[in-house]
Amino acid sequence: MRRGIALLLGAVLAASPALPAHAHPDHPTPTATATVPAAEPVYGKGWRPRAAIGQGPRQEHSVAAVGHRVYLIGGIIPDAAGGVETTGRMEVYDTRRDTWSTVAPLPVPMNHPNVATVGGRIYVLGGLSGGASWQALRDSFVYDPRTDKWTPLPPMPAGIERGSAAMGVRGTKIYLAGGMRTLTPGPGGLQDTVDLVSSYDVATGRWERLPSLPQARDHVGGAVIGSTFYVLGGRDRGQVNVRDTVYALDLRARRWSERAPMPTARGGIAAAAVDGKIYTFGGEGRHDGTNPNTVFSETEAYDTAHDRWVRLAPMPVPRHGTAAVAVGGTIYIPGGGTAAGAAPVDVNDVYRPAAS
Template sequence: MPATATLAHPGHPPTTGVTANPEIAHYGGSWEQLASIAGGPRQEHGVAALNGEVYVVGGIRPDDSGSMTTVTDVEVYHPARDTWEHAAPLPVAMNHPNLAAIGGRLYVLGGLSGGASWEALGDSFVYDPAADRWRELPPMPEGTERGSSAIGVRGSTVYLAGGMRTLTPGPGGLQDTVDLVQSYDVVTGRWRTLPSLPEARDHVGGAVVGKMLYVVGGRDRGQVNVRDSVYALNLITHRWSARAPMPTARGGIATAVVGDTIYAFGGEGNPDDSTSIFDQVEAYDTSRNRWTALAPMPVPRHGTAATSIGGTVYIPGGGDHGGGSPMDVNDAFRPRLR
């Protein structure tokens, strides 16, 4: 199936996309280099695990002029075969999609798209892997449209915390971060508004462990305004509490859960590196409210997402410099469980 693209973004720096060099990346230990994304470099996409496979949905990639293009592409990685294939594309091109896997289907609940400035879309869709087909859902409630939210799933409910309504690429561009929190029940199709985040966040990590929705790190109105805060929403009482902060404040991170531990990878907004990228990997033990610093990423990047299957975390794509710098890198992280 051919790639579908639309909506160029000339505000991003030119890039050609990069493939990891194992001699430079130093794979080993908990890390393994996997087959690169078949469709080429991808960034600001969604990632989710469904039926033992890894789905990469939407995002941006470089076009022939070196600008960034928002795409409808959906690609599927098969861990058992270390291969890729295309799936049915999104009906609407999106970057920063709010993506979740639940009940054997994928749900996209809003995102960003546009030209010189990325604006919120409330468009929502559900994907049936058996039919390889997307079906349109009613849009997000008016006034709540956004992308780049923290996402978590419990039972038949998807939770969205924070996000952003506008992202204007380039220095000084508007970044409209929000503190909205909502839930969407995939069975009833009903949206519910929950207590707002203690602070607005976008490009933030999200995960549900037990009865708690965790919102990890992120940023507030700009790449350099990174945060180390961690908040937890009790999904029974709907009360927020502050948890142990991240060792390294960063936004644009990828997070995934293995057991009771949330792993946070990479990020953007590093003042001590010319690329602006973090290579940090840090693990949060939710039962002990404690963070542990781990060995760094072989290929540091931001603007990606992660998912876990059977104790292995998969991290396809992302950017190796601040702003738009998509890569086709795909790697796996296997925690050394204690």
């Protein structure tokens, strides 16, 4: 254990002071370059390809699982002008049949939506949207797969809205850590990262405030295992500020600690938990100044019981801006970008830890 830290819970939240936001000239201009690497992807060691996303490329989305189905929610897609646009489209992947279908779209288009599943229903608690500059939204909804309907929820309390937060669930509470209020794609784009930690109780509808993260983070991995909320990697106001930190919030004591760092510092990662381990995939950015637009293939797993990391077989198609979710011990990773900035693809890969 390295040093102390914190995350989310409480009554109606008061917003924490905004951190100064910085522009980064190295932030790439968004395009719709949906190209996968020229080399043929090499599968094996736990990796398998599955049916490509039915409606085409997607990036900066979220995923959720209900039963044997994976729901792909929001994000950005190529537009007719050769750029990208935010979408509310939701597609469903049937893990048993290897098929895609469309269902009712998110009522408000969002990228980087904050998504979690509780009691067989999918909750979306804010995200980002907009044109030239993506801004945080307070809009919140719950989706019932049985009726294929979205129901509006009261908006997030003013001052805590953000997208790209680390997410976790324990009981009836959804936890959110970090995120960003503003993301302006393109050279010099503003990236406003926050250290906010909060929780939403789906049973009572109450928001609570928890101790802030030790440092602000966005594009970060998150998971609750037992009574601990883990926040892994991410970045702080840009791809040149990616981090290897692992923060752990004791949800009973409401106290943060720092755990063994990630082997590879990166933001824009996907993360999913299986059997007490948190698996992290891909990502973007480099903090040593060599190439902030690096896209990673790294697959690294954190053993929460022993506080240690292990490197695993890399992603056959390196990606960032994707998302992961576990169904029956298999981790599903649809979409993402294969180049820095916006380069959405329709790739749909699965990783099975037991087969690696």
